[in-house]
Amino acid sequence: xxxxxxxxxxxxxxxxxxxxxxxxxxxxxxxxxxxxxxxxxxxxxxxxxxxxxxxxxxxxxxxxxxxxxxxxxxxxxxxxxxxxxxxxxxxxxxxxxxxxxxxxxxxxxxxxxxxxxxxxxxxxxxxxxxxxxxxxxxxxxxxxxxxxxxxxxxxxxxxxxxxxxxxxxxxxxxxxxxxxxxxxxxxxx
Numbered sequence: 018x019x020x021x022x023x024x025x026x027x028x029x030x031x032x033x034x035x036x037x038x039x040x041x042x043x044x045x046x047x048x049x050x051x052x053x054x055x056x057x058x059x060x061x062x063x064x065x066x067x068x069x070x071x072x073x074x075x076x077x078x079x080x081x082x083x084x085x086x087x088x089x090x091x092x093x094x095x096x097x098x099x100x101x102x103x104x105x106x107x108x109x110x111x112x113x114x115x116x117x118x119x120x121x122x123x124x125x126x127x128x129x130x131x132x133x134x135x136x137x138x139x140x141x142x143x144x145x146x147x148x149x150x151x152x153x154x155x156x157x158x159x160x161x162x163x164x165x166x167x168x169x170x171x172x173x174x175x176x177x178x179x180x181x182x183x184x185x186x187x188x189x190x191x192x193x194x195x196x197x198x199x200x201x202x203x204x205x206x
Contacts, residue, residue, distance in 0.1 A: 020180050024048045042182050043090070043173075060169055065098075068162040070155075072102035074130050078163060079170045080104065080112050081134035086174035087197050093188035096195050109195050126154045130163065137167045 023045040026034040033051045036058070037044055047054040068075065076099035083091035096109060111121035115131050123131070129150045133143050143151070143164065151160055176182075184192065 019046060019182050021046055021049055041094075042185055043177065046180050046182055047176075064162070064166050064169060068159075068166070070159045070162040070166070073099075073104055073108075074127070074163070075166055076102050076104045077108060077112065077127060078130050078134045078167050080109065081116065081131045082138055082167060082170040082174060084112055084116050084197065085135060085138045086171075086178070087199075088174040088177055089192055089197060090177045090182055090184050090188075091170065091174050092195070092197055093184050093191040096191040097188065113195075113198075125150075129154065133163065134167045137164070138171055 019042065023042060024037065025045070026037045026040070029036065029048060029051070033048065033054075036048045036051060036054045044054065044058075047057055064075065076095060079095045080092065080099055082088075083095055096104075099109070100106075108123065108127070111123045111127075112131060114121045115123070115128065116135065121128070129147060133147050133151060136143050136147055151163070155163065
């Protein structure tokens with residue numbers, strides 16, 4: 018159960034009700050601070066709709082962050098969103114394999130993007146080796162957008178966990194199909 022009450026549109030001032038036009042639990046908590054909700058949503062919109070970074074790669078990176086954080090909310094939402102942007106079920110399974118130290122059949126760039134997301138999440142920075150590999154495959158613009166995306170979603174999973182934000186019932190089937198392993202504290206998370 019969330020640590021703050023979930024707001025509904027009628028709980029907000031008229032000028033703030035648009036904050037809940039996508040009435041998901043994350044927004045229902047961020048709406049407690051309308052200014053922060055707007056700022057947070059602005060960067061999220063850019064990441065989803067403004068960047069020219071390959072959408073599948075973006076979603077793979079976000080899923081990697083959600084997997085490492087064992088964030089049921091982030092994971093379930095981005096399993097759904099990721100599939101809408103070309104992430105295959107085999108890709109989702111590969112994220113788990115790669116996260117647990119195994120090797121998958123993913124393309125080299127996919128594996129490098131996942132490694133970058135793991136490094137930022139666990140070590141707070143991309144290693145020199147991974148950064149060099151990314152610069153060979155991505156433009157500077159895409160490199161900035163990828164690192165920003167990974168960093169933003171590291172913030173999101175911490176926000177979700179700190180407020181104990183619940184997964185909406187409509188997203189539960191994604192967790193049922195792709196369950197997360199039990200959460201354990203790991204170094205750096």
